Amino acid sequence: MPSTSAATADASHWPPPFLLYLGNAPDDLAAKTARGLVQFRPEWCVGQFRGPECRTSVDVPDMDFAQARAAGANTMIVGVANAGGRLGPDSVADIVAALEAGMNVASGLHERLGSHPQIVEAARRNNRHLFDARNPPATPVGNGLRRAGRRLLTVGTDCSTGKMYTTLALETEMRARGLKADFRATGQTGIFIAGRGIPIDAVVADFISGGIEWLSPERHDGGWDLIEGQGSLFHPSYAGVSMGLLHGAQPDALVLCHEPNRPHMRGLGHYPVPDLRTTLAANLAAAQLTNPEAIAVGVALNTSKLDPADAARACREAEDLLGLPAQDPVRDGVARIVDRLLESVPC
Amino acid sequence: MPSTSAATADASHWPPPFLLYLGNAPDDLAAKTARGLVQFRPEWCVGQFRGPECRTSVDVPDMDFAQARAAGANTMIVGVANAGGRLGPDSVADIVAALEAGMNVASGLHERLGSHPQIVEAARRNNRHLFDARNPPATPVGNGLRRAGRRLLTVGTDCSTGKMYTTLALETEMRARGLKADFRATGQTGIFIAGRGIPIDAVVADFISGGIEWLSPERHDGGWDLIEGQGSLFHPSYAGVSMGLLHGAQPDALVLCHEPNRPHMRGLGHYPVPDLRTTLAANLAAAQLTNPEAIAVGVALNTSKLDPADAARACREAEDLLGLPAQDPVRDGVARIVDRLLESVPC
Structure with missing residues (x-):
């Protein structure tokens, strides 16, 4: 079953290793999430996907979606948006292609993967998972009680x-x-x-x-x-x-x-x-x-x-x-x- | 056209006068929103609707939905939830009945009117508006720039x-x-x-x-x-x-x-x-x-x-x-x- 998960989700829904999606990131700062993963979890990062106008690199091999899947990538991580903070049409098409290639897709953007019917449908069709890291779990109001630890x-x-x-x-x-x-x-x-x-x-x-x-x-x-x-x-x-x-x-x-x-x-x-x-x-x-x-x-x-x-x-x-x-x-x-x-x- | 509006909405979508819905409010505090309206906008408050287990009153005439509509109420204001902070089945049925009687419905609860298909359908059928006051408008991030005024x-x-x-x-x-x-x-x-x-x-x-x-x-x-x-x-x-x-x-x-x-x-x-x-x-x-x-x-x-x-x-x-x-x-x-x-x- 495909699913769209909140941040509480079992990380088994977006298993490493990862293809890091840089899209058309205009500068180094836009690739902050991908760079953090390369720095702290290098063993999980098999490659990066860069669009034709990408202006940065996180210094892992460039791959297309099929190459990444063949190299063992289980999940594509989307950490960059276009100028307006949105998933542009190019990114949506790339995400669909990544799902078609057999990867799950996880995103850290405010805009939800699950808000794009094309993406949801592609996940369903390919039996892959979508994970929106910015989709918070439901939690209680704080109570301020001192707790152990x-x-x-x-x-x-x-x-x-x-x-x-x-x-x-x-x-x-x-x-x-x-x-x-x-x-x-x-x-x-x-x-x-x-x-x-x-x-x-x-x-x-x-x-x-x-x-x-x-x-x-x-x-x-x-x-x-x-x-x-x-x-x-x-x-x-x-x-x-x-x-x-x-x-x-x-x-x-x-x-x-x-x-x-x-x-x-x-x-x-x-x-x-x-x-x-x-x-x-x-x-x-x-x-x-x-x-x-x-x-x-x-x-x-x-x-x-x-x-x-x-x-x-x-x-x-x-x-x-x-x-x-x-x-x-x-x-x-x-x-x-x-x-x-x-x-x-x-x- | 029926609509579910955010707080930015033109207040013409939930025009006074109001029927104040107290439901089965267990105490005075639960009727805080209704009481605030009676205090500051008494001219808008034609009556209150109280369920069989209601334990408070805001001191306006008791009315059922048909009576309220006949008295000129254009909108029913829902300010109370049941113990779990939810709209219980009784409240949902009452809201549907208020819509059938010809009133718009506005709610101040965290739980959205628009999340109940029965309520949305009743609004559509009766060509009435729903307004969720707790549904915030989309706004920019703060910029801290000094502004006039x-x-x-x-x-x-x-x-x-x-x-x-x-x-x-x-x-x-x-x-x-x-x-x-x-x-x-x-x-x-x-x-x-x-x-x-x-x-x-x-x-x-x-x-x-x-x-x-x-x-x-x-x-x-x-x-x-x-x-x-x-x-x-x-x-x-x-x-x-x-x-x-x-x-x-x-x-x-x-x-x-x-x-x-x-x-x-x-x-x-x-x-x-x-x-x-x-x-x-x-x-x-x-x-x-x-x-x-x-x-x-x-x-x-x-x-x-x-x-x-x-x-x-x-x-x-x-x-x-x-x-x-x-x-x-x-x-x-x-x-x-x-x-x-x-x-x-x-x-």
């Missing part, structure tokens, strides 16, 4: 400061030390990487904190839930999401993510990026509503645009300012942040 | 502290002084009273602030938009909605709504109500992200559970604590709050 949440001065990367790096580091630690995904790329999660920006507004309580329920095995943050309390478009996420997470520990020298808030040239101290104070105050013991344990800096000397200086300045270990997870890993976490919050 | 927002220590009542009382007082002032509704009861609005708790999380920017766009006539607040920054279930609402509103002025002596946050026995000073400081800090000139101009206390002496004392204490006029809009009106507004924010 340890939780860490990444927060940021802005959107796209490295919260997902940092959270996954923490999972890797903690597991390498023999700790139980599980990444909890809140965005579409994270959901594809983890195989489950909740697209928190797509839930109905009354259910933001409840969605996170559902994602990270009580836990009794001594392990950590590492919850992927979204947005920023200081982003005028999305702060409501960040606020509900903080309250639902009940974090024991926060890690603050920041890109030094960013000129302004993402997409908003008229808003400056808030400073680290102000951002951390606001996040701690909000977090302490549902977990009065919430503390900060580190700063993760995205220094990809700085040379090594400037990157090291930025980390030192953040350490001096906040009294917390500051590292670039890509350059330096997150070992010192995990050290501080384990010193500060008994496991 | 003056805006006031009511905020609260908790849910259900009188924000809608206070906002409507401010509209009445300001209009009585010859000012241009317009109530902007963000909840289902307010939408029925105003004839338009956005059900902000029902929008997709990424669009909370954008929804309010849509509700209260730039304004060049020197008048005020008076925006109905929702929830509380200190409510663990709903603070995300309150945060996005604050940012989208760009308020010049805040009025803080509070019920003295409430034992705990609504629905959450384990959360105390925050104090007035903490609540106001957090709301001003958040509001100043999108309007650095935001100030507070008053406190509206719901003293309905206090005797007159205790009510007066509660107002004095709030005034002394915050240095702002404090009034119970029901007992005292809001004249002193409007005085402060006009002194503080040039019109």
Whole structure:
């Protein structure tokens, strides 16, 4: 039976390995989901499909649909939309062709695969599954009750400061030390990487904190839930999401993510990026509503645009300012942040 | 042509006068929407329909559907659900009967009228309209750009502290002084009273602030938009909605709504109500992200559970604590709050 699944769905409906659909992605940023998969799940990525006007690559072999299927791809992942955020006619035709070639199709776009009758019909005809990662599960309203288990949440001065990367790096580091630690995904790329999660920006507004309580329920095995943050309390478009996420997470520990020298808030040239101290104070105050013991344990800096000397200086300045270990997870890993976490919050 | 309309719809699709459907409402609170209409739009309310197990009344004549139609009712307003928040079989049958009797039907419930084929079919057959007030319009993401016009927002220590009542009382007082002032509704009861609005708790999380920017766009006539607040920054279930609402509103002025002596946050026995000073400081800090000139101009206390002496004392204490006029809009009106507004924010 074909099906259109919400993010709760058994990941067996969209099994790896994957063909990554880039379509006519106009720039690197448009391929963010595909790039995240190549970075964190390279073993799942057999190839990429690029349209004639595609302006980026995620550095896996180019394939058409038949080649991908022959190479073992079970699911095509759609992470890019055209300029209007929509699935254009070309993309719809490509998705139908991928289904005809025998792959399931999973999408991270706000626009639903299931809203296109041609796609639904092609899935039915070929007995393949469709999965819309931005289709949130139904969850209860948040109740704010303290629940068992340890939780860490990444927060940021802005959107796209490295919260997902940092959270996954923490999972890797903690597991390498023999700790139980599980990444909890809140965005579409994270959901594809983890195989489950909740697209928190797509839930109905009354259910933001409840969605996170559902994602990270009580836990009794001594392990950590590492919850992927979204947005920023200081982003005028999305702060409501960040606020509900903080309250639902009940974090024991926060890690603050920041890109030094960013000129302004993402997409908003008229808003400056808030400073680290102000951002951390606001996040701690909000977090302490549902977990009065919430503390900060580190700063993760995205220094990809700085040379090594400037990157090291930025980390030192953040350490001096906040009294917390500051590292670039890509350059330096997150070992010192995990050290501080384990010193500060008994496991 | 029958239609199922979103909250953007022309209110001519659900014209007054109204029959208020109470069904089998188990208590007074369940009839909140009907009671709000009787209070603020009594001229629109010809009667109420109560089921055999109804445990409340909004003090208008009891009528069946044929009687209501004969008395001139054009639309039946459904504001109550059964215990599970759903439209039970009895309610569905009643709604079909109201359509057969010749009324349009409008609902403020999360569950959509349009999700019941029997209701949709009855509307089609009788050429009547259905209106789901909780079905939000599609709006852009918020952009945080400063826009022309003056805006006031009511905020609260908790849910259900009188924000809608206070906002409507401010509209009445300001209009009585010859000012241009317009109530902007963000909840289902307010939408029925105003004839338009956005059900902000029902929008997709990424669009909370954008929804309010849509509700209260730039304004060049020197008048005020008076925006109905929702929830509380200190409510663990709903603070995300309150945060996005604050940012989208760009308020010049805040009025803080509070019920003295409430034992705990609504629905959450384990959360105390925050104090007035903490609540106001957090709301001003958040509001100043999108309007650095935001100030507070008053406190509206719901003293309905206090005797007159205790009510007066509660107002004095709030005034002394915050240095702002404090009034119970029901007992005292809001004249002193409007005085402060006009002194503080040039019109």
